[in-house]
Amino acid sequence: MTDDVHPADSRISLPGTRRNLAKSATRALEVLEYFAGMKRPLRATEISHAFGWHSSSTDQLLKTMVDSGYLIFEAARKLYRPSPRLVRFGGWLTGDYYGGERLYRLLNLVHSRSGEIVTLAVRQEDQMQVVDIVQPVNSPHAAPKGVKVPLIGSALGGAYLASRADGDIRQIIEYLDRHRRDSQDRVPGIMEEVQAIRVRGHASGGIGVETDNWSIAMALPPCDADVGIVLGFAGPTRRIRSHEAELAALMRRCVAEILMP
Incomplete structure (x- = not known):
């Protein structure tokens, strides 16, 4: 059997190509994954640079996540961090995957x-x-x-x-x-x-x-x-x-x- 991971192959399905894709939802999850990898509070500019997003789009996304209670914003230092709302979610996944x-x-x-x-x-x-x-x-x-x-x-x-x-x-x-x-x-x-x-x-x-x-x-x-x-x-x-x-x-x-x- 063969393993096809080369994007040039016609049988490969790349992410982000599906019709009616909710990109904002995907981006929000990518932001949370990035926080998990960095393990520290982050500035909007860091996140924007990491993903190659426009600063205005990044700011809008982060403010939406703050408004929904998924992120906490520290205005004095302009730092974002995940909120306690995500603790149960992370704990559940940790238990399920080893x-x-x-x-x-x-x-x-x-x-x-x-x-x-x-x-x-x-x-x-x-x-x-x-x-x-x-x-x-x-x-x-x-x-x-x-x-x-x-x-x-x-x-x-x-x-x-x-x-x-x-x-x-x-x-x-x-x-x-x-x-x-x-x-x-x-x-x-x-x-x-x-x-x-x-x-x-x-x-x-x-x-x-x-x-x-x-x-x-x-x-x-x-x-x-x-x-x-x-x-x-x-x-x-x-x-x-x-x-x-x-x-x-x-x-x-x-x-x-x-x-x-």
Whole structure:
């Protein structure tokens, strides 16, 4: 199976392209995520610069979030900070996803030991969506958070399916194929690939329409949210494919170190 994270591939769905997208809602969540990463109060100019937004748009968004009680504004120093309204939200998510910042630490650990692109992905209907990513600065294959790749035919999707029960996989495929004009049953072929992934312990393949890059993916241990999180890892084929077993072992060690101490 292949893992498509290269934006040039026609099967890639980039974030922000859906019709009727509520960009202000997305931006508000991006601001909260940025606060979580910086872990300190921020000025409007910092936020505007970080996202490349116009200062007027940033000011309007932040004032709206203050008015709604999601942010607190300290006028004397012109600093914004998240309000207590978000505490229960953050606590709930922490409990559902292994506790603390383990996923963030896992991404950074794999990246620091490999130097390659590392992603976390979850299933969204017939696609796998990258919900977090750590990548080298100025990477020629940089991908944004939110990018989606096919569930069927990608390493990310293969790793996800391999973590599901056989009955669940059949239901997923039958559901996805309910409107297909081609009546050919894809279940046997996909189940054969899934079994191979289980035996190998990870999924892998070339990325996108090109073969210059190679991907490795494996499902993480179950968490309370039970969404089937997949850890992905990508880099140049010449460097990754010839060391696939070694790098897959590196991923497993990192998972064990962070999620199963």
